[in-house]
Amino acid sequence: MTTVEHGLSKEVELKYETVIGLEVHVELLTASKIFCNCSTQFGAEPNSHTCPICLGLPGVLPVVNKRAVEFAIRTALALNCKVSEFSKFDRKNYFYPDLPKNYQISQYDLPLGLEGHLTISYDGEVRRIGIRRVHLEEEAGKSIHEGSDIVGASYSLEDYNRAGIPLLEIVSEPDIRSPREAYVYLNTLRNILRYIGVSDCKMEEGSLRCDANISVRRAGSTTFGAQTELKNLNSFRAVEKGLEYERVRQIRALERGEEIVRETRHWDEARGVTVSMRSKEEAHDYRYFPEPDLVPMVIDREWVEQVRSTLPELPAARRERFIKEYGLPEYDAELLTESRALADFFEECVKGHHDAKAVSNWVMSELLGLLNAEGKSIEESPVTPEYVVQVLDLMAKGTISGRIAKEVFEESFRTGRMPGAIIEERGLVQISDESQLAGVIAEVIRENPGPCADFAAGKEKALTFLVGQVMKKTKGRANPRLVNKLLKDRLERA
Ligand SMILES: [Zn+2]
Structure with a gap:
């Protein structure tokens, strides 16, 4: 059943280089949603935290949550990004049941943060991973598939409590060179986001999610190979394992003379394999255009500096x-x-x-x-x-x-x-009084002639045993250093 592909030969390994870029989504810890006043609290009764705005009913107008923008700036600064002076929201058009408006309000060409980096260190190596962009968008609803998984489900339910929770997308440059490095990058990023208090980053509650783009190329090449995008990576371990599987699969295909198909693949945790889902969308498939219901944002420099001053x-x-x-x-x-x-x-x-x-x-x-x-x-x-x-x-x-x-x-x-x-x-105070210990020590020496003789014969270890006996008799209260000294004195005098 399990068809995990195993390692490659050293020779084949050396022929290729792995190129990985990660897209991380984190839900921000604001009390209310990004464009309405609904609560962002996790675990509420399905569809109880909804209103005409986050359900996308006709005639409503979104208003941006300033706190969400502040958190985005905070993150951009912590990731060494430039904070845009002028930014705006765009509509990303696509149909999916968890998206009531049939478009997601996101940011396309003018994200809030650009050109940052993150330094990771592991196994004694320090590497700088570029951050391409940090942008703000709204979360979609949550689909609950009835059945084993998305493919085998007989029906799906929608919970729109999540729709409209502020979401940050943090896109790395394709600077990551191994599945292990991807794992370390995620850990480092999560620690930073928790430190600055913008997200709780709980993967099990979906407040941090990660998609991974991976391609391989001949070592020394400067162009990129065709990449696949991995979805359904539900833990940092899954990211590492899914990428490792995919890396080996791609190299094997190239070795057989096949071409890599640009596509989205689903990580099947139980079987330990990636499965083809669909061909990968291009940006133009989404018909991005500026969101007409929201005014563009001019990000005041004083505000940015004030946010910077509050970074821990x-x-x-x-x-x-x-x-x-x-x-x-x-x-x-x-x-x-x-x-x-x-x-x-x-x-x-x-x-x-x-x-x-x-x-x-x-x-x-x-x-x-x-x-x-x-x-x-x-x-x-x-x-x-x-x-x-x-x-x-x-x-x-x-x-x-x-x-x-x-x-x-x-x-x-x-x-x-x-x-x-x-x-x-x-009454646990340590016994450091010599006269109080003398009696116990005498007793231990009397009861253990063997170890005492061993010590006399030069076996230092016997002393440790005798100290242990004194500690036992005093229920751990004797000062071990003093016992050691007293015992030695007594035995050497004998
Ligand atoms: Zn709402």
């Missing part, structure tokens, strides 16, 4: 700063800056506890570990930076051992109680 530090810059300012390894900096909320959390902790690496370790392993186990994001964390600071301070001062710290932090996470309070109540 972007992920790449923040990652670099984390490396320089806190001396973090690249891995830590990358992970901690993936989301703005996580990076903020980390920095808030460092303000209270200055050992940045200790904070980083704790946040990455303990906190993220607990959050992941419950499927929660950092925004939903039941503990604040204050908790992390307290537990790290107590550990650094030697009041509690690392083992107790983990235990207490877990309890804080579950109950919301501060670590200090838990330690006091349960």
Whole structure:
């Protein structure tokens, strides 16, 4: 059943170069739609967020949502684009059941943002991917196909709640050279869009979607081969897998002396193949013309500068700063800056506890570990930076051992109680008093003659075992460094 095509020989691989361009659509996080006051809230009763404007009834007039334009400018700036001084909307004409007006209000020749770029880094390589354009348009409705898929459906239902939600189309230049690079580009782009707060980029709710154009050409060639467009890519992994399949399929066809047909292909996730859907439309098929119901937009430069001044530090810059300012390894900096909320959390902790690496370790392993186990994001964390600071301070001062710290932090996470309070109540303060430990140490030595003899014979490992026994007897409360020292003294004297 599955007909996944497998890898090509090294020799064939070297003969070709892959050329990929991505078109990403993101729904903007405005409260209302782009041309009417209907709510953009996800998950409402079908067709409850509609009005004559977003249903395209005759005689209505759209009015542009200023916030949507601001978000488009914000995105254009974050992607290093030029923001057009003069921009307008156009009608893109086509028929589809999810498009009640039979045209989509979009932008054709004068998009809001142009000629930007995005820097991606992976496997130690840094690459700049051009952004051809960023334009604003309206979302279509959502078709729900009754049956297995669009081809096998017996009927389809339409939900127009989505129709008219502001949508940004972000088109890259064909600068991407591998399916893996496409994956990294999408991740980087999503992080930026989330940082600047214009979209939640939830692929599972459809607020981020991606179509991919791919062609292959002989290595060294400067002209492009015929491209196919991939649709139905429902996750970043699907983008990577679909592109990989398509890349191999195209090279195989060329190797057989066939020509690549310019067409739109559907990624069949279950079978792991792309299937031909239709020949690819050209721009002229859409009969674009200026939208007569909306006035063109003159984008005030002061407004652009004001929007620029509200941009936060972007992920790449923040990652670099984390490396320089806190001396973090690249891995830590990358992970901690993936989301703005996580990076903020980390920095808030460092303000209270200055050992940045200790904070980083704790946040990455303990906190993220607990959050992941419950499927929660950092925004939903039941503990604040204050908790992390307290537990790290107590550990650094030697009041509690690392083992107790983990235990207490877990309890804080579950109950919301501060670590200090838990330690006091349960008497978990570390035992750093020599006289208090002397008795336990004597006991452990008496009970373990074998390991003691091993240590005397030069086996350092035996000491670790003996320390463990003391920790066990004190329920983790003994100061391990002190136990280590006391044990060694006793054994060497013996
Ligand atoms: Zn409406």
